[in-house]
Amino acid sequence: MNILMAAAECAPFCKTGGLGDVMGSLPKALKKQGADVRVIMPKYGDIPQKFKDAMVFRMLHTVQIGWRYQHCGLFELEHEGVTYYFVDNEFYYRRAGFYGYIDDPERFAFFCQAVLELVPLLGFHPNVIHCHDWQTAMIPVFKHAHYAERAFYRVIRTVFTIHNLRYQGRFGKHTVQDYLNLDVNYYMQPDRLEYYDDVNWMKGAIVFSDVVTTVSPTYAEEIQSMHFGEGLHGLLTSKRESLKGILNGIDDEYWDSNTDRYLVEPYKTSLPKKRKNKTALQAELGLPVDDSIPMIAIVTRLVEQKGIDLISCVFDEIAHTGAQIVLLGAGDYHYEEFFRHAASKYPASVSIQIKYDEGLAHRIYASCDMFLMPSAFEPCGIGQLIALRYLSIPIVRETGGLKDTVLPWKADEGSGHGFTFIAYNAHDMLKAIHAAVKAYADQDQWTKIVKNASKLDFSWEASANTYIELYQTL
Numbered sequence: 376m377n378i379l380m381a382a383a384e385c386a387p388f389c390k391t392g393g394l395g396d397v398m399g400s401l402p403k404a405l406k407k408q409g410a411d412v413r414v415i416m417p418k419y420g421d422i423p424q425k426f427k428d429a430m431v432f433r434m435l436h437t438v439q440i441g442w443r444y445q446h447c448g449l450f451e452l453e454h455e456g457v458t459y460y461f462v463d464n465e466f467y468y469r470r471a472g473f474y475g476y477i478d479d480p481e482r483f484a485f486f487c488q489a490v491l492e493l494v495p496l497l498g499f500h501p502n503v504i505h506c507h508d509w510q511t512a513m514i515p516v517f518k519h520a521h522y523a524e525r526a527f528y529r530v531i532r533t534v535f536t537i538h539n540l541r542y543q544g545r546f547g548k549h550t551v552q553d554y555l556n557l558d559v560n561y562y563m564q565p566d567r568l569e570y571y572d573d574v575n576w577m578k579g580a581i582v583f584s585d586v587v588t589t590v591s592p593t594y595a596e597e598i599q600s601m602h603f604g605e606g607l608h609g610l611l612t613s614k615r616e617s618l619k620g621i622l623n624g625i626d627d628e629y630w631d632s633n634t635d636r637y638l639v640e641p642y643k644t645s646l647p648k649k650r651k652n653k654t655a656l657q658a659e660l661g662l663p664v665d666d667s668i669p670m671i672a673i674v675t676r677l678v679e680q681k682g683i684d685l686i687s688c689v690f691d692e693i694a695h696t697g698a699q700i701v702l703l704g705a706g707d708y709h710y711e712e713f714f715r716h717a718a719s720k721y722p723a724s725v726s727i728q729i730k731y732d733e734g735l736a737h738r739i740y741a742s743c744d745m746f747l748m749p750s751a752f753e754p755c756g757i758g759q760l761i762a763l764r765y766l767s768i769p770i771v772r773e774t775g776g777l778k779d780t781v782l783p784w785k786a787d788e789g790s791g792h793g794f795t796f797i798a799y800n801a802h803d804m805l806k807a808i809h810a811a812v813k814a815y816a817d818q819d820q821w822t823k824i825v826k827n828a829s830k831l832d833f834s835w836e837a838s839a840n841t842y843i844e845l846y847q848t849l
Contacts, residue, residue, distance in 0.1 A: 404835030509544030544576030595620025672743030677706030682749030
């Protein structure tokens with residue numbers, strides 16, 4: 376089984392969120408199942424120099440993008456047993472950051488076209504090209520439009536994974552001819568790429584891919600409804616038979632409390648040793664050092680999707696539960712300002728870190744007792760999986776992957792490993808927080824909850840097997 380993964384980001388080379396984490400872990404897991412998995416991505420200017428220095432130049436090619444002809448370099452790097460290809464064009468990619476430029480549709484149209492142009496030159500014939508999110512959504516469309524009759528491509532199947540349906544790649548219809556070189560009369564139709572007189576890349580991938588997946592079973596069901604479907608619920612419902620929800624995993628070698636280089640005390644399943652990390656973090660952040668004080672952590676992007684409105688609505692009430700609150704993240708300015716004010720209001724119990732710091736994130740996951748994740752919607756979520764791996768108990772809203780991975784604690788049965796609420800309501804969230812803090816006060820009860828969490832396995836093995844079975848059906 377030969378699999379080529381196409382994505383706009385991949386850890387450790389570049390990462391802005393969960394997609395980068397998935398691309399850093401899933402290929403390795405598939406390799407362990409015996410597949411030959413390779414990854415192709417843009418060669419961004421911000422890729423760390425140590426990786427650029429290790430890359431080997433493979434070839435120079437020319438790619439047509441609309442009426443333009445652009446040079447295309449290809450570099451190769453083997454990292455942790457996986458072969459990575461980097462598509463190079465300094466005009467498109469030698470700039471700061473990865474997304475957010477006005478010419479993003481042209482940059483990623485070039486990437487999609489380059490992937491298909493380069494595949495026959497790799498000495499590697501994939502059975503499946505697996506595309507991830509809108510930046511790669513034109514690959515199935517281009518394959519249908521420009522390569523369907525060529526023998527090399529005819530045997531290649533396409534899989535498209537939706538990591539977040541909200542970001543669809545919707546652009547003006549002029550791009551169809553300017554960047555995409557597609558037949559307007561055929562492709563700009565409501566049952567293909569046309570979407571309210573725009574062109575919708577993700578819609579095109581859903582229509583022209585052989586199979587569409589998303590990152591949790593519950594999210595696969597939710598996006599077929601009007602509330603979660605982001606305007607594509609009708610199309611997704613029509614594709615129900617070829618729409619699969621496969622739960623993300625985490626890299627359990629990287630996220631391992633027994634070997635994590637960022638921690639002051641390895642602890643595996645020992646709560647006393649875990650609390651040594653908490654007291655060290657309290658000292659680092661300038662909070663009162665006392666391992667009996669419950670600590671609630673939030674590690675997230677500060678955006679509406681993550682339920683930040685709920686937290687800000689009842690922040691005073693959370694601060695009065697007696698728990699310490701530690702937040703790490705950055706995002707929308709008004710949320711950042713709210714939390715800066717909260718830190719000044721409650722300096723003895725609240726620490727707000729407006730940034731992203733990998734080492735600090737590890738220490739927070741390992742140190743906290745509870746991990747708050749009240750998302751408005753969550754395709755899968757990785758934060759709650761890491762928290763459980765580090766024996767930190769999630770408080771989550773029952774949506775998407777959060778519902779699939781966090782079972783509510785039932786004291787009378789001794790089952791479950793988290794605290795949940797259903798409605799997107801600040802006081803329902805607050806009720807779940809109070810329940811968690813109350814359970815923490817009963818250390819016998821808390822130990823049972825943590826023990827349940829310690830038995831969970833969210834490694835990639837089971838999901839990788841499911842992907843392999845999916846590829847084989849194609």
